[in-house]
Amino acid sequence: MSSRRLSEDDSTDEVVSAPATRGQEVADRSAHLAGAEGALLRCDEVVAGYVPGVNILNGCDLYVGDGELVGIIGPNGAGKSTLLKAMFGLVTIRSGTVVLRGEEITGLKAHALVRKGVGFVPQTENVFPSLTIEENLEMGSFQAPKRFAERFEFVAGLFPALADRRKQRAGSLSGGERQMVAMGRALMMEPSVIFLDEPSAGLSPALQDEVFIRVRQINRAGVSVVMVEQNARRCLQICDRGYVLDQGRNAYTASGRDLANDPKVIELYLGTLAKA
Ligand SMILES: Nc1ncnc2c1ncn2[C@@H]1O[C@H](COP(=O)(O)OP(=O)(O)OP(=O)(O)O)[C@@H](O)[C@H]1O
Numbered sequence: 001m002s003s004r005r006l007s008e009d010d011s012t013d014e015v016v017s018a019p020a021t022r023g024q025e026v027a028d029r030s031a032h033l034a035g036a037e038g039a040l041l042r043c044d045e046v047v048a049g050y051v052p053g054v055n056i057l058n059g060c061d062l063y064v065g066d067g068e069l070v071g072i073i074g075p076n077g078a079g080k081s082t083l084l085k086a087m088f089g090l091v092t093i094r095s096g097t098v099v100l101r102g103e104e105i106t107g108l109k110a111h112a113l114v115r116k117g118v119g120f121v122p123q124t125e126n127v128f129p130s131l132t133i134e135e136n137l138e139m140g141s142f143q144a145p146k147r148f149a150e151r152f153e154f155v156a157g158l159f160p161a162l163a164d165r166r167k168q169r170a171g172s173l174s175g176g177e178r179q180m181v182a183m184g185r186a187l188m189m190e191p192s193v194i195f196l197d198e199p200s201a202g203l204s205p206a207l208q209d210e211v212f213i214r215v216r217q218i219n220r221a222g223v224s225v226v227m228v229e230q231n232a233r234r235c236l237q238i239c240d241r242g243y244v245l246d247q248g249r250n251a252y253t254a255s256g257r258d259l260a261n262d263p264k265v266i267e268l269y270l271g272t273l274a275k276a
């Protein structure tokens, strides 16, 4: 199956068909509606922005099924972080809806979403550097402190190095280790879905590999994942389905493998992969 182009520009590539007609756009929307039926989390036609009168997201659709690992790639400034923040109640949604297990959660604040089983690891400043690893994880479970020990065990099972160094300040950890702390913190409330914003950013290739392995482990432990990644090729390799976001709109969506092999996606978004 080739990926479907969802925006309305004028590509005529034979592999990736542009929705040249209104009918095609409707068909793409129908495909989203069919896939999103019964999904754990879904966004429909989300419009959001920061400054009055300027929309950054221009009608995004996204869904993640139970146990799915979904990737979002796209150029800088496409709105990837904004989409995660909008779903997590950190950016005002101007129109459209976000629904979790059939319950509308549009515009709910982050603390309420955490209680409902949504976790978020932001792109930057995602640990408290002056606190220890253990204290960072406590911050993650402050809404359910009695469960700390049990959840700590779970997180330590995924990231044994964190347990060994639980008394070390997060500020003294390497970038990769901090990323583990940030993911661990988000897992402390036993989320059913977590949003990860560029977990491999700024890490060495070896540490990037480790982060991708950890994300897979988290997913295999039963946590659905929505992951934004600058490392698009690696992201598409590990995700079940992917979305390409461009200028605040879904540009392409398909399985990770189909997107990674789509000549148009390679040409436009995967850079050097085209020459590989
Ligand atoms: N707090 C903010 N106030 C105003 N505009 C913002 C704010 N944050 C982001 N933007 C704008 O929204 C647009 C999308 O930004 P966003 O951070 O969502 O992009 P992104 O796809 O995550 O990019 P990157 O790959 O660089 O992380 C950009 O034009 C950016 O300048």
Ligand SMILES: [Mg+2]
Pocket (backbone or CB within 6 Å): 080, 081, 082, 123, 197
């Ligand atoms: Mg971003």
